Amino acid sequence: MSLRYDKELGLDRQITRRDFVYCSSLFVSSMLAGCGKVDPQALSPQRAHRFNVGSDWYGPGGVGDYASSHGNTPELLQTAHEIRAGKFDMRPGDATDTGEEFDLVVVGGGFSGLSAAYHFHRLNPSGRALILDNHPIFGGEAKRNDFEVNGVHVSGPQGSNDTSIPEATGEPDDYFTALNIPRDFQYAEPGGSAAGMRIALDNYEHMHWYEDHFDVGHFFRGAQQPWVKDVWKTGLASTPWPRDLQRAFARARTVEVDGEADEDKLRWLDSMTMKAYYEDELGLPPEVTSYYDPIMASIIGLGCDAISAYWGLHFAMPGFARPERNDEPLLKSLPGGNAGIARHFVKSLAPGAISGSSFEDVLFGKIAFSELDRDGNPVRIRLNSTAVRVEHDGAPGDAQRVVVDFVQDGRQLSLKAKTVVMASGGWVNRHVVKDLPHEYHSAYEAFAHSPVLVANVALTNWRFLERLGVSAALWSGGFGFTCNIRRPMIVGGRSQPLHPDEPIVLTFYVPIYKPGLPRREQGVVGRAELLGTSFEGYERQIREQMTAMFSDGGFDPASDIAGIILNRWGHAYVNPGLGFMFGTKGTPAPSDVIRQPFGRIAIGHSELRGHQYWTGAAGEGRRAVEALLDEYF
Numbered sequence: 001m002s003l004r005y006d007k008e009l010g011l012d013r014q015i016t017r018r019d020f021v022y023c024s025s026l027f028v029s030s031m032l033a034g035c036g037k038v039d040p041q042a043l044s045p046q047r048a049h050r051f052n053v054g055s056d057w058y059g060p061g062g063v064g065d066y067a068s069s070h071g072n073t074p075e076l077l078q079t080a081h082e083i084r085a086g087k088f089d090m091r092p093g094d095a096t097d098t099g100e101e102f103d104l105v106v107v108g109g110g111f112s113g114l115s116a117a118y119h120f121h122r123l124n125p126s127g128r129a130l131i132l133d134n135h136p137i138f139g140g141e142a143k144r145n146d147f148e149v150n151g152v153h154v155s156g157p158q159g160s161n162d163t164s165i166p167e168a169t170g171e172p173d174d175y176f177t178a179l180n181i182p183r184d185f186q187y188a189e190p191g192g193s194a195a196g197m198r199i200a201l202d203n204y205e206h207m208h209w210y211e212d213h214f215d216v217g218h219f220f221r222g223a224q225q226p227w228v229k230d231v232w233k234t235g236l237a238s239t240p241w242p243r244d245l246q247r248a249f250a251r252a253r254t255v256e257v258d259g260e261a262d263e264d265k266l267r268w269l270d271s272m273t274m275k276a277y278y279e280d281e282l283g284l285p286p287e288v289t290s291y292y293d294p295i296m297a298s299i300i301g302l303g304c305d306a307i308s309a310y311w312g313l314h315f316a317m318p319g320f321a322r323p324e325r326n327d328e329p330l331l332k333s334l335p336g337g338n339a340g341i342a343r344h345f346v347k348s349l350a351p352g353a354i355s356g357s358s359f360e361d362v363l364f365g366k367i368a369f370s371e372l373d374r375d376g377n378p379v380r381i382r383l384n385s386t387a388v389r390v391e392h393d394g395a396p397g398d399a400q401r402v403v404v405d406f407v408q409d410g411r412q413l414s415l416k417a418k419t420v421v422m423a424s425g426g427w428v429n430r431h432v433v434k435d436l437p438h439e440y441h442s443a444y445e446a447f448a449h450s451p452v453l454v455a456n457v458a459l460t461n462w463r464f465l466e467r468l469g470v471s472a473a474l475w476s477g478g479f480g481f482t483c484n485i486r487r488p489m490i491v492g493g494r495s496q497p498l499h500p501d502e503p504i505v506l507t508f509y510v511p512i513y514k515p516g517l518p519r520r521e522q523g524v525v526g527r528a529e530l531l532g533t534s535f536e537g538y539e540r541q542i543r544e545q546m547t548a549m550f551s552d553g554g555f556d557p558a559s560d561i562a563g564i565i566l567n568r569w570g571h572a573y574v575n576p577g578l579g580f581m582f583g584t585k586g587t588p589a590p591s592d593v594i595r596q597p598f599g600r601i602a603i604g605h606s607e608l609r610g611h612q613y614w615t616g617a618a619g620e621g622r623r624a625v626e627a628l629l630d631e632y633f
Helices: 003-009 074-084 111-123 231-238 243-252 263-269 274-281 286-300 310-314 323-327 339-349 359-364 426-432 438-444 463-468 519-532 535-553 590-594 614-632
Strands: 096-107 129-132 144-149 152-157 216-219 227-229 379-382 386-392 402-408 411-422 449-459 472-474 482-484 504-511 561-574 601-603
Touching: 003 535, 074 386, 074 426, 096 111, 096 402, 096 614, 111 129, 111 339, 111 379, 111 614, 144 449, 144 561, 152 449, 152 504, 216 231, 227 231, 231 243, 243 286, 263 310, 274 286, 274 310, 286 310, 286 504, 286 561, 339 359, 339 379, 386 411, 386 426, 411 426, 411 614, 426 438, 438 590, 449 519, 449 535, 463 535, 519 561, 535 561, 601 614
Parallel strands: 096 129, 096 411, 129 379, 216 472, 411 601
Antiparallel strands: 144 152, 216 227, 386 402, 402 411, 449 504, 449 561, 472 482, 482 504
């Protein structure tokens, strides 16, 4: 690429890197020439315990408490690769016993782990619990990216980002009541020349479910009319799609499921892929399937060729639509996504970790990290601590405790627990839990996982979107398939600005899926791509994609982009293949096997629901800890 072209894209601007410079001894050796590429051989578990990425791979992290933790960190990738390569199969002689013993150790500080600890403390307030989290800050994928642009604070979600508002029931899973989270939210209205624009509250609803509520533009690169708005209501004929394909789309969007699907119908849907349902059962052309591939991948990891048709019904996709879904309220998004809910869990577990008590305090207050793992807290949260070995101290049926080894600051440490909840995914559990029974290993063979890249682009202004009349975009080919801005929530009488002359965050959710490959192989290839692309490589793709789409609105990548943060999640989604929900050939559903505690260990993670969402994660964590409480307390 020419230097002139790089300057036009803004690749010579340093603002994207100035907030956070990443450097580690991890990068010193075994690095390939080029911009932070991963050694392809390091992807093999047979390699020695090495996993090196270049010094610019991680990229900037913005400002604030989340700056050092955006997506999977390089240190975590190194330790995770060492786990997979078998480094911790035997405990080394220099492992240090901390001398600690807890009533409960929870492995994982996402919603499953936070919920498990919360319910343990609720039901056994005198018990001592410890959460081991492998990131520099709690929350799992419920974290945020914070930017300061021209003196204005703006933020975007790292992953988990929307929620429905449950009714107040007073039940244990009524977290909005229990954690003092309000239910009535207000959002800023667009100002200036953007007044009246229809802007989504979250990063999903515009893709399909409520597209007609928002100013969504479909971009057709190279077409005489590249932008088409309101495609499904008034613009279908304006698309460059052939007439027969337009008719196929129209037909797909009118197919409805009659009444509630009984179990036989659900089992039938779970026995075929969405691609088979669309093309064989409904007779739709493969172009329709391809259009819905990235939408499905954005919510469940892979496209229609790898996911059972059960999930098309579950998510009310075209061909499965249920009229009553159109009456459901819009999902809500807190500033920075569901990080705000995770912070409320932590505030409840360790009140001193976040000062103040108002909703605004909990959302935006600075974290007192020293309070998280303070001796004397009934629930302690230990960050940068990756569990590498979990095993009963004796036969699972007779053992009085579980030994938990974890790595912190390069040292392998050990402690004991009366009980353990593995609030981590199967890709970890099957390697870390050393006495995991054979039937659990067999059940985990049904679990596959795929990655996602969430890119938050801080803009100095969004006049180009206002000129084009779009707040969200959909396209095919190039980088990703959708991006959008959101209406910011009003908190404490204030909000982030929503004026086209002011900064805002444009968010890309980029699932990495490979149609045509086997389900599990798609995840492996996708992770290799995610891990093998440098920050600069992705930055270039983002700038080129935005220039292609938005230049007609006056977009200038060199001046309009203030910063880019990448959040790479290697196992973001569980990919439920055929039979995941009901089992096959008379065998139980794999998640039903995993849910059964063995000895003093129970597993609770959102993947057991087949779809990773914060309420499901919290429910699985609660179930796991309550099973242990019933047996051992």
